Amino acid sequence: MSAPADDHPEASAPAQNHLELTAILSERETLRYNLSGVPVVECVLTHESILSEAGIDRRVNLRIQAVAIGDVAHRLVEIDPGTRLSISGFLAQARKAEITPALAAVAFVVRPPLETP
Numbered sequence: 001m002s003a004p005a006d007d008h009p010e011a012s013a014p015a016q017n018h019l020e021l022t023a024i025l026s027e028r029e030t031l032r033y034n035l036s037g038v039p040v041v042e043c044v045l046t047h048e049s050i051l052s053e054a055g056i057d058r059r060v061n062l063r064i065q066a067v068a069i070g071d072v073a074h075r076l077v078e079i080d081p082g083t084r085l086s087i088s089g090f091l092a093q094a095r096k097a098e099i100t101p102a103l104a105a106v107a108f109v110v111r112p113p114l115e116t117p
Helices: 070-076
Strands: 019-028 039-053 056-069 084-093 101-111
Touching: 019 056, 019 101, 039 070, 056 070, 070 101
Parallel strands: 056 101
Antiparallel strands: 019 039, 019 084, 039 056, 084 101
16 A cells, blocks of 8 residues: 555655757747736747667657747747757646647757758
């Protein structure tokens, strides 16, 4: 029989929700303002890599919606699609009525393009 949840060592630990991703800025909307007057920009990020899963190399290809607000939105709207970024943030629902996640971007760094052999 398992111990009650309150006795589990992680039961009192703070919840974790942090994502760091190196990706290409594939699509970027124009800057808009929400009802509170806060700047918002939505975009799509594309990530490709080869990662180890259960000791086997796995090719990972994904596209994820991302949204930036405030100062990060002002900075992101200046970045051209096709630019490689290291971006960090947390996962949240893309829309209130959906279960699809989106990356809520809190910071990013522009990275140089990958060199082709």
